[in-house]
Amino acid sequence: MAAKRTGEKYNAIIEAAVKVIAENGYHNSQVSKIAREAGVADGTIYLYFKNKEDLLISLFQVKMGDFTAGARKELNDMQNPFAKLAKLISLHFNLLEADRHLALVVQIQLRQSNASIREGIAAPLKKYFKIIEEIFNEGVRSNVFRQDINPKLARQMIFGTMDEVATSWVMSQRHYSLKDQIIPVYNLLAQALSAPDVKIEPFPVKYI
Amino acid sequence: MAAKRTGEKYNAIIEAAVKVIAENGYHNSQVSKIAREAGVADGTIYLYFKNKEDLLISLFQVKMGDFTAGARKELNDMQNPFAKLAKLISLHFNLLEADRHLALVVQIQLRQSNASIREGIAAPLKKYFKIIEEIFNEGVRSNVFRQDINPKLARQMIFGTMDEVATSWVMSQRHYSLKDQIIPVYNLLAQALSAPDVKIEPFPVKYI
Amino acid sequence: MAAKRTGEKYNAIIEAAVKVIAENGYHNSQVSKIAREAGVADGTIYLYFKNKEDLLISLFQVKMGDFTAGARKELNDMQNPFAKLAKLISLHFNLLEADRHLALVVQIQLRQSNASIREGIAAPLKKYFKIIEEIFNEGVRSNVFRQDINPKLARQMIFGTMDEVATSWVMSQRHYSLKDQIIPVYNLLAQALSAPDVKIEPFPVKYI
Amino acid sequence: MAAKRTGEKYNAIIEAAVKVIAENGYHNSQVSKIAREAGVADGTIYLYFKNKEDLLISLFQVKMGDFTAGARKELNDMQNPFAKLAKLISLHFNLLEADRHLALVVQIQLRQSNASIREGIAAPLKKYFKIIEEIFNEGVRSNVFRQDINPKLARQMIFGTMDEVATSWVMSQRHYSLKDQIIPVYNLLAQALSAPDVKIEPFPVKYI
DNA sequence: GATGAATGAGACTTCATTCAT
DNA sequence: TATGAATGAAGTCTCATTCAT
CATH class of the missing domain: 1.10.357.10 (Tetracycline Repressor, domain 2)
Incomplete structure (x- = not known):
């Protein structure tokens, strides 16, 4: 239930978010886009981060x-x-x-x-x-x-x-x-x- | 059809937008909130501005x-x-x-x-x-x-x-x-x- | 109150409607467009027709x-x-x-x-x-x-x-x-x- | 992202649209009505069709x-x-x-x-x-x-x-x-x- | 009679989040 | 752990109609 704050995918998601936001802009960076870039399912994001905001802060x-x-x-x-x-x-x-x-x-x-x-x-x-x-x-x-x-x-x-x-x-x-x-x-x-x-x-x- | 760029209401809407954004934050400032603050109907905003973005730029x-x-x-x-x-x-x-x-x-x-x-x-x-x-x-x-x-x-x-x-x-x-x-x-x-x-x-x- | 069904403007509005609908398509023919084409104010339409539907039927x-x-x-x-x-x-x-x-x-x-x-x-x-x-x-x-x-x-x-x-x-x-x-x-x-x-x-x- | 053009729900939505349009008329057939008739959420329509127009053409x-x-x-x-x-x-x-x-x-x-x-x-x-x-x-x-x-x-x-x-x-x-x-x-x-x-x-x- | 600025209900669409598998 | 189809709340914008002038 509590979000895992480490692991291979954790970093992959962070890096994917940086790339997606850089390329699409903050307002055009949907969770699904970040998930696709990271090579994980949308739902997987929520295993590592509480929500989208948590991902961005992290x-x-x-x-x-x-x-x-x-x-x-x-x-x-x-x-x-x-x-x-x-x-x-x-x-x-x-x-x-x-x-x-x-x-x-x-x-x-x-x-x-x-x-x-x-x-x-x-x-x-x-x-x-x-x-x-x-x-x-x-x-x-x-x-x-x-x-x-x-x-x-x-x-x-x-x-x-x-x-x-x-x-x-x-x-x-x-x-x-x-x-x-x-x-x-x-x-x-x-x-x-x-x-x-x-x-x-x-x-x-x-x-x- | 073309947005009126002057007038009493034009300024009222601008001032209302400043107030609403200051008090609620950019991401929580809906057109309807700005309209209410300005004392006009939602649709009236669109008589003076092309869209929400145009209002913010203006x-x-x-x-x-x-x-x-x-x-x-x-x-x-x-x-x-x-x-x-x-x-x-x-x-x-x-x-x-x-x-x-x-x-x-x-x-x-x-x-x-x-x-x-x-x-x-x-x-x-x-x-x-x-x-x-x-x-x-x-x-x-x-x-x-x-x-x-x-x-x-x-x-x-x-x-x-x-x-x-x-x-x-x-x-x-x-x-x-x-x-x-x-x-x-x-x-x-x-x-x-x-x-x-x-x-x-x-x-x-x-x-x- | 009752719509006038005759007069110079009545015909002007009908002709304007034909032209506007022909040029813009049914779904893109707003009352204001017809009024402008007819050279009258939006509200004037409603002196001659009960509503937009009435205009089209007429x-x-x-x-x-x-x-x-x-x-x-x-x-x-x-x-x-x-x-x-x-x-x-x-x-x-x-x-x-x-x-x-x-x-x-x-x-x-x-x-x-x-x-x-x-x-x-x-x-x-x-x-x-x-x-x-x-x-x-x-x-x-x-x-x-x-x-x-x-x-x-x-x-x-x-x-x-x-x-x-x-x-x-x-x-x-x-x-x-x-x-x-x-x-x-x-x-x-x-x-x-x-x-x-x-x-x-x-x-x-x-x-x- | 791209609309799925097949599947059980795809057909259910098409059939629902036929029924809703037949019963309510084209101009009174909102997406939400079609979704309800199909037994899906409004948003689900957009997983199978690009937009309302795409649904009707399909x-x-x-x-x-x-x-x-x-x-x-x-x-x-x-x-x-x-x-x-x-x-x-x-x-x-x-x-x-x-x-x-x-x-x-x-x-x-x-x-x-x-x-x-x-x-x-x-x-x-x-x-x-x-x-x-x-x-x-x-x-x-x-x-x-x-x-x-x-x-x-x-x-x-x-x-x-x-x-x-x-x-x-x-x-x-x-x-x-x-x-x-x-x-x-x-x-x-x-x-x-x-x-x-x-x-x-x-x-x-x-x-x- | 005529105007046109103002209204506000309502429609389409997006997207963060969930949950059954 | 991981998935991804499904959800549904919420926001922007349009436009027929009104009414004070």
């Missing part, structure tokens, strides 16, 4: 969870806040460019979901926000970032800018490379956040 | 059109790019704070719409983007803004930051004042955009 | 009434049953060929109407049936038509044949002339109805 | 297809054109008399359908027309039918007469037997079509 949680976990792991080893900022932007844009379906779904389609889906999305998003704020706070503590910026506001600028750049790119039908935006965005944000007398570190080439 | 176009027209008018008289930036942020946040329904609809609900509605939204949004880019370009030309930032990227940072701050505020259920964010956001963006040796102008008090 | 009655009255008048002066049959076919096909809108409406569109309209149509149609039967009966009485055919059946063959030929012609989009069918149909029916030893009269040229 | 095609296939099979074994004509009339009238609902639907209700339904109906009707013309052509080739009648016109008379007789019978609410019309109609048409010196064959008793 989709975002899984994908976002993977991303934040990966990001945290990669960033943990690093010390320099500038390098961390560079790495974050690089990870963010590389992920989207590497998976066009995911990019479409995350930047556009999933924002068409309703309130309760958004609530389900809130938790993993907050974790990502926390990572961003931590990077900023470390920079403040080590006196390389400005003391006079509210951390939350800093996060809003960092995320808002990356998100807007990514959305523009997706909406442009990806006629240019998002990776090419990594260094410009880094330079812009590093400049904006760096403390008055601190020399901004150039983008570490290896993070592209 | 809603955004009217509201966004009013805003960009107003913004352009207010900004036209001004010379100083810093002052213009300050004014823009002030207008943006004041509009949303003044009309809580509109804020919800613009920041959250309308982003749940489908592809064709988004297309209808694109045009007025581009006009707003253009205003932002013009402000930045003027600042570059008068040597107060950095020469080494791509104008489109500058616009993405400005809009992305304002949008993210506004969305955070709406999602927080507006437990704090968005107006209080005007000066911090201005300081942050002005700092990010200002040319190396230019002294950032403090936020003009009268623009709050 | 349309058929007027047109069919004109036709039967005209036919009766023309046929009254004639004596010869063969000549009368020839004249009838000629009148029938000439009327349809002369008024393409009427042809479409009578042969195709009006048959899409519902039960109560068909009932309203029945009376004028019966009058036309009566004319046909009378021609046959005269032929029987004067021994030029077969005695062994039931008059009703004779009428059904005459009307059924003319009707099928006319329908075929209308459905063919009138790529050929219906008038060219007058003589062949006459020959066929005259042959079928003529008494064994009676020489069929050739089609009187003047009736084409 | 209905006619199935019924007409059955009839023409049956007629062709029965007529194939026969040689004598007179006998074939007799058989055709017998089949036509017997079918309608045996299934009062079908008679109502075919003779009256389905003619109320719109253009696209009529188009869907055209193909099976043409097949029936072809059968009729073939009978006539065989009679001409074997010198028992008149050489001077255009085959298409012959078909129009045959079909037009049978159709008018059937329509009269249906409209009369079937207060008499349509079968009783078989021999009179045969005699009338055989007389009309037979070559000058050919003795008309009496109606073969076994075909009643």
Whole structure:
């Protein structure tokens, strides 16, 4: 009765949902379409997910969870806040460019979901926000970032800018490379956040 | 036969739609609900709008059109790019704070719409983007803004930051004042955009 | 309150209905379309007709009434049953060929109407049936038509044949002339109805 | 996704549609009524038919297809054109008399359908027309039918007469037997079509 | 008499979810 | 576990008719 949250088919359904939503749009992604793409029967979806909404929330949680976990792991080893900022932007844009379906779904389609889906999305998003704020706070503590910026506001600028750049790119039908935006965005944000007398570190080439 | 695009009822329906969507969410805003709120019969909606989608696009176009027209008018008289930036942020946040329904609809609900509605939204949004880019370009030309930032990227940072701050505020259920964010956001963006040796102008008090 | 059954606008509305139905089909002929074609307001229709159904029945009655009255008048002066049959076919096909809108409406569109309209149509149609039967009966009485055919059946063959030929012609989009069918149909029916030893009269040229 | 065109329910829905349309009239036969009569849910209709129109076209095609296939099979074994004509009339009238609902639907209700339904109906009707013309052509080739009648016109008379007789019978609410019309109609048409010196064959008793 | 904006009942269709197999 | 045919609630839109002006 309770939905199984693991298994081969669980993942197959999630991946199918990403593909179907990316290709058909949120409002044109029926359960039956996702089931067909996943190679299972309609009813099988309900063995793994409580309902369609649960599937969509799970989709975002899984994908976002993977991303934040990966990001945290990669960033943990690093010390320099500038390098961390560079790495974050690089990870963010590389992920989207590497998976066009995911990019479409995350930047556009999933924002068409309703309130309760958004609530389900809130938790993993907050974790990502926390990572961003931590990077900023470390920079403040080590006196390389400005003391006079509210951390939350800093996060809003960092995320808002990356998100807007990514959305523009997706909406442009990806006629240019998002990776090419990594260094410009880094330079812009590093400049904006760096403390008055601190020399901004150039983008570490290896993070592209 | 052709939908009437003006008149008392036209506006009443637009306002009713904003209210209903704000209170019920995009996916729970049926035509009949909007009609009831507007005090007209369901069929009357179709005398003024081709269909539900046309109503939603019109809603955004009217509201966004009013805003960009107003913004352009207010900004036209001004010379100083810093002052213009300050004014823009002030207008943006004041509009949303003044009309809580509109804020919800613009920041959250309308982003749940489908592809064709988004297309209808694109045009007025581009006009707003253009205003932002013009402000930045003027600042570059008068040597107060950095020469080494791509104008489109500058616009993405400005809009992305304002949008993210506004969305955070709406999602927080507006437990704090968005107006209080005007000066911090201005300081942050002005700092990010200002040319190396230019002294950032403090936020003009009268623009709050 | 009671519908006016005469007047300039009454006729204008009838003619407009014929045109609109011919051009748009029965199911796509809204009251508002007919009103626009007639150059009156929607509400005005209801000053002259009880409702849409009443308009359609009236349309058929007027047109069919004109036709039967005209036919009766023309046929009254004639004596010869063969000549009368020839004249009838000629009148029938000439009327349809002369008024393409009427042809479409009578042969195709009006048959899409519902039960109560068909009932309203029945009376004028019966009058036309009566004319046909009378021609046959005269032929029987004067021994030029077969005695062994039931008059009703004779009428059904005459009307059924003319009707099928006319329908075929209308459905063919009138790529050929219906008038060219007058003589062949006459020959066929005259042959079928003529008494064994009676020489069929050739089609009187003047009736084409 | 694609509509299933076979199965137990497919037939049940077709039969239900015939009954509902016969009893309520074309314009008063809602999908929900047909579904109820068939003992299925409204949505089930759409598993078997693309839409309401598709159901109506299918209905006619199935019924007409059955009839023409049956007629062709029965007529194939026969040689004598007179006998074939007799058989055709017998089949036509017997079918309608045996299934009062079908008679109502075919003779009256389905003619109320719109253009696209009529188009869907055209193909099976043409097949029936072809059968009729073939009978006539065989009679001409074997010198028992008149050489001077255009085959298409012959078909129009045959079909037009049978159709008018059937329509009269249906409209009369079937207060008499349509079968009783078989021999009179045969005699009338055989007389009309037979070559000058050919003795008309009496109606073969076994075909009643 | 004439208008035409407004009405609102009602029809078709979709699709998330269920459940017998 | 898995299936997929069946369900039926619910939403958008049309259009004949009305009635205040």
